[in-house]
Structures are given as C-alpha cells and as structure tokens.
Amino acid sequence: MKSKPNPAGLDAWDLRILSEIQSDGRISKSELAKRVHLSASACSDRLRALEAGGIIEGFYARLSPALIGGMIFVMVEVVLDRHRLEDQRHFEVAIQDFPEILDCWAIGGRIDYLMRVATLSMATYQDFMEGLLQAGLGIDQYYSLVVTKPVKSNAPIPLSSLRQR
Template sequence: MKSKPDPVQLDSWDVRILSEIQADGRISKSELAKRVHLSASACSERLRALKAAGIIEGFYARLSPALIGGMIFVMVEVVLDRHRLEDQRHFETAIQEIPEILDCWAIGGRVDYLMRVASPSMAAYQDFMEGLLQAGLGIDQYYSLVVTKPVKSNSPIPLSALRQR
C-alpha cells in the first residue's frame, strides 16, 4: 500500500511561484522571476526544487471539448461487489490504462469511487460502461450523472491560505 508523502514546507517565495505557474504554465523563467521578484537563478533553482519534490507534477494544455468535436462528460459513481483490499487494488490498477476515465477518486460514503468519464456520445458512453462491466473489474453497481454544462473546472489550487504560514 502506498504511503502518503509528507507535505513539503513551502515558504512565501514558493507559494508565489506556484501561484504564477498555475495561472500560466507557459510563462518563461525570466518572466516568472520578474513577477515573483526573485533573480532568474534563484527562481530557476526554486522551480527545479519544486519539481524534484513532486509538488509540480507536470504541465498540460487545457483543450476546449466543444471546439474539438464535442464530448460529453459523465460523473460515474461506482460500487464494487467486494471490498477487500485486493479487489480495490485490482480496480484501481485496471482503470489506470483506460483513457476515457479522466479522473477517479476513492471516496467514503454510499459509493466506492467517483470517476469523470469522457465520451463522444451517450451511445458510446453506454457501450463503454457495458465493456467495463464485462471486464471483470468487480463493479457491482454504477450511477451515471451527465454533466449538462461546465460551471467551474480546472481551477488552480487555492494557495492564499499557505501565505499565512
């Protein structure tokens, strides 16, 4: 079982850097240094350390689903038929390789997992879910919640509270 990493102590310079790159992941190192009021070398060193510590997991482009041919998104609540640790690990390992599953969270409450699934249509989504049920992942029940419109998504992590440290 994976253990959670210990949180890294961030100072106000780190928080400023992280805030800026969350807002603009394509910012140049020199512009970043200007915005956070550090020398370019000090800023680069801090950026390297934040990456090495695993705080910065990567950079990506946010795409517009509507402009790339449209997609539907479905939040899927999943209940496993068995709740042994090996069953959870089997499910969690298997879904890592499924590109349609954009996110998956283990949660407490009446369901075991909450997934965000992308699909080109409702018919394709239904076929996808039928395939998951046949794949031997241990899914007992699932509940589909169709996203009708995005209201807020891909928000940066609020770092303002960290500045109080």
C-alpha cells in the same frame, strides 16, 4: 480566513511561484522571476526543486472539448461488489488502461469511486460501460451523472490559505 499549516514546508517564494505557474503554465522563467521578485537563477533553482520534490507534477494544455469534437462528460459513481483491499487494488490498476476515464477518485461514503468519463455520445458511453462491466473489475453498481455544462473546472489550488514558514 485563518491560515492553515503548511506541511510541505513551502515558503512565501515557493507559494508565489506556484501561484503564478498555476495561472500561466507557459510563463517564461524570466517573466516568472520578475513577477515573484526573484533573480532569474534563484527562481529557476526553486522551480527545479519544486519539480524534483514532486510538488509540481507536470504541465498540461487545457483543451476545449466543444472545439475538438463536442465531447460529453459523465460523472460515474461506482460501487464495488466486495471491499477487500485486493479488490480495490485490482479495480484501481485495471482502470488505468481505459483512456476514456479521465479522473478517478476513491471516495468515503455510500460509493467507492467517482470517475469522470469522456465520450462522444450517450451510445458510446453505454457501450463503454457495458465493456467496463464485462472486464471483471468487480463493479456491483454504477450511477451516471451527465455533465450538462462546466461551471468551474481546473481551478488553481488556493495557496493563499497556507501559512508560510
């Protein structure tokens, strides 16, 4: 596979660090330094720089939906009734207030947005969507796709394809 350009200017050390923390976000700094073959201080400095530069956005715990209450996930395709910039901005700002919406992506093509929604049941999902339609967000149409089982999720970004500078 051919390497792609690296617009962030990350070098081989940075890519090794990022690869390791994507696999194990709880790794100690000393263990990380060992794995990437850097001194603890050099590794720590690079880690701080990656965080300060916004490359590392945060560290999170991945929870098991089945063990915390059997959540249902629904992918929702959303089409807005108007496509003016202010309508899009209004929608994007307003959905931040709905914790049920875990992810939302603006999409090019036949739909405007794709959302991942968490809910306890189809009845609570339907109530949620009815509330969303009543909230005046400019939703013209929506299509629901129920996730029957996760096949692959939260995969690490494939850093190995980036060309190091």
